[in-house]
Amino acid sequence: MSNITKDQIEMHKNDLHIYTDASKSLAGQTAAAFFVPELNVQSAVRLSDNLSIFSAELIAIKLSLAWALDFSKHNSLVKNIAIFNDSRVVVLEQTLLFVIKCCMG
Numbered sequence: 001m002s003n004i005t006k007d008q009i010e011m012h013k014n015d016l017h018i019y020t021d022a023s024k025s026l027a028g029q030t031a032a033a034f035f036v037p038e039l040n041v042q043s044a045v046r047l048s049d050n051l052s053i054f055s056a057e058l059i060a061i062k063l064s065l066a067w068a069l070d071f072s073k074h075n076s077l078v079k080n081i082a083i084f085n086d087s088r089v090v091v092l093e094q095t096l097l098f099v100i101k102c103c104m105g
Contacts, residue, residue, distance in 0.1 A: 003089035007037045012082035020085045022056030043067065057087040
């Protein structure tokens with residue numbers, strides 16, 4: 001684990017951690033998943049064949065966000081949520097799109 005990752009985890013040590021990941025086999029099969037260690041919640045879904053790993057990573061993040069919203073509606077969540085993903089490209093692109101849509105009109 002890189003020092004950056006360790007630093008990020010430490011910086012969010014009081015938050016509810018959600019870890020997301022996706023995979024693609026050599027045969028083109030894709031899946032997306034997330035894990036919430038504190039609550040022992042995990043979810044994985046098989047996706048369409050030949051979906052890009054980029055898309056699968058985005059779906060994993062979307063699934064984790066949907067779970068977090070549903071969980072917070074039915075429970076009194078008093079923590080912030082930190083989502084950790086190993087795909088820097090996905091996170092950077094989505095952050096840039098958010099900034100463009102929200103801040104630059």
